[in-house]
Amino acid sequence: MAFNYPNGQSFDNRSFKQPRVSQGGSQSNRGMSLEADINAANNYYLATGQAVIHKKPTPIQIVNVSYPARSAAKITEAYFRQASTTDYNGIYKGYYIDFDAKETTHKRSFPLNNIHDHQVEHLKSIVTQHGLAFMIIRFSVLKETYVVWADLIFQYWDNKETGRKSIPYEVVVKSGELIAQGINPTTPYLTAVDKLLERREQKGDNLV
Template identity: 50%
Template sequence: MTIRYPNGKKFLNKRILSQKKNVNKKDERFSNRGMSLEEDINETNDYYRIHKIAIIHKKPTPLQIVNVNYPKRSAAVVTEAYFKKPSTTDYNGVYKGRYIDFEAKETKNKTSFPLKNFHDHQIDHMREVIAHGGFVFALLRFSLFDEVYLLKAEDLIHYYDNQDTKRKSISKSDIEAYGYHIAIGYHPRIDYLKVIDNILSSE
């Protein structure tokens, strides 16, 4: 299926491609090592919901369907679609009465996280949620190390606003210093709410 952005450019889902490429990889510690960050977060959110800890969902992406094929009378296949509008962040929900909103990104870079992974409209959305008292952040994975960090939106926005022609990324050392490392577990897989508890208790 071909999906296009509002400007007509094709959308390439790199996460799906990388997921298929790594589908047969196994880890001695966890059978689901090699899953995409999105899959790990979705699994974690299911755990939170089932155990009545929080309600957090991936935001649906509105699409404008252009072409549909009907290979069978009982089946329809969408072959071309456009994003109706730019997306904001990936996930939102409620935890202990607090509005939670975050973006999830991963990189194969070893020493830095490229800021090109974020877009103006996403950063603007984060600013707006912060202004209304929501807790906003990004979950960043360095896939080669299988390390996940929570970086508060305030810190992400600082780096985004101050990038220049020479530096268009956040160094891994800065993320380690200003972010919060999330240990990879089994159930839940990425327990980011435990980190949020520590952050909120210190505010």
């Protein structure tokens, strides 16, 4: 059964995110198609036994539930809640992995206001626990998607009060790994993670 928004856009509850009040237009999250790509990649990785990675359900605060006779419990009042973690986690090659995926229409930089405090705090706790923490960043106009270590995000995030409020495109390109466009899956992001791991091993650092 398909549901549409009043504007005719289709409503896909599998990848539904809380609509946000625009904070100036182009900076707001537009993760719909990137999310679909990552979910497809995760299904592929699961089916082929390469990794077990799932998107967490959107947290919902349930206020009222009705229990109609002979049919499923129906939630009649509920609200979106703020998540306390990132959207994705799982296991790959024995590593705990944890990440979020962000899309921007900017071409010259990735604005930090795509990211929320709780996501950074969560990723920092994952790094402390020796998990693999990263971010998938899509420059949608450029049609380029990168994986960057969360450490790169922290560098800019921790200096954003006094420094710049975005990560330059060139830094993402240099520090991150481009996800090569694939057929199935279209966005084989673990291949890019593999390359980042190789670089980390070779150079002994987390960022470049």
